[in-house]
Amino acid sequence: MASVQAALRELRGAQKSAKGVSLYSRFVNRPAGRYLAAGSYAIGLSPNQVTLVSAAFSFAAAAAVALVAPSWGLGIAVWAALAVGFAFDSADGQLARLRGGGSASGEWLDHVVDCAKLTALHSCVLIGFYRFPDAYGVTAGWLLVPLGFQFASVVTFFGGLLTEKLKPAPAPGSPAAAPSTVRAVALLPVDYGVFCLVFLLLGGGQPFRWAYAGMGAVAALFLLAFLAKWYRELSAVPR
Numbered sequence: 530m531a532s533v534q535a536a537l538r539e540l541r542g543a544q545k546s547a548k549g550v551s552l553y554s555r556f557v558n559r560p561a562g563r564y565l566a567a568g569s570y571a572i573g574l575s576p577n578q579v580t581l582v583s584a585a586f587s588f589a590a591a592a593a594v595a596l597v598a599p600s601w602g603l604g605i606a607v608w609a610a611l612a613v614g615f616a617f618d619s620a621d622g623q624l625a626r627l628r629g630g631g632s633a634s635g636e637w638l639d640h641v642v643d644c645a646k647l648t649a650l651h652s653c654v655l656i657g658f659y660r661f662p663d664a665y666g667v668t669a670g671w672l673l674v675p676l677g678f679q680f681a682s683v684v685t686f687f688g689g690l691l692t693e694k695l696k697p698a699p700a701p702g703s704p705a706a707a708p709s710t711v712r713a714v715a716l717l718p719v720d721y722g723v724f725c726l727v728f729l730l731l732g733g734g735q736p737f738r739w740a741y742a743g744m745g746a747v748a749a750l751f752l753l754a755f756l757a758k759w760y761r762e763l764s765a766v767p768r
Contacts, residue, residue, distance in 0.1 A: 557722060586614030587611060655679075696763065
């Protein structure tokens with residue numbers, strides 16, 4: 530237990546910048562990930578093993594959406610598994626910093642799992658709509674909604690990742706930008722942890738369908754805004 534407490538103390542002083550992070554990730558997911566990272570450190574897990582634990586929770590939840598008829602109990606279980614998987618997704622990077630830094634292969638694995646998780650979850654919603662149309666009250670046209678949501682999510686993920694790689698690194702010693710509360714609130718609708726809350730409505734069928742579609746529409750609008758912002762920022766980078 531002493532090693533867990535020591536790890537927690539060290540992690541509190543080694544957090545990533547809160548710039549560009551929503552309130553959920555800043556005040557819920559990262560703190561939860563900090564405790565999971567400290568516990569993982571105490572039992573000797575590696576960052577890659579923690580990434581795989583995150584993947585196991587996330588893919589199990591996605592598979593349940595595709596294979597099991599919707600119910601309120603299933604919705605709670607799916608949300609809980611997705612939330613735990615997301616917290617472990619934060620824990621792997623924190624554990625890597627606690628152990629003295631990550632590796633290129635570890636970062637690669639983390640990003641591949643993140644992309645696969647997004648793709649699988651929306652694909653499984655589509656399968657669920659197809660297998661249980663009466664429970665969700667959907668017609669064939671509704672199968673396009675998960676495809677559109679998936680497109681917006683994956684392009685946003687890839688675009689943001691590529692933008693960070695192409696932008697020049699800040700000069701050594703330059704002060705970190707202060708996090709914006711307004712931005713942190715504005716990003717809540719496209720935070721993965723907030724999106725996971727939609728699955729609590731799974732037992733309602735139609736309420737889930739409309740809430741999911743609404744968040745998909747918001748994701749599409751944010752994608753357009755992000756693309757314009759990222760293109761403008763990269764256009765200012767000297768070649």
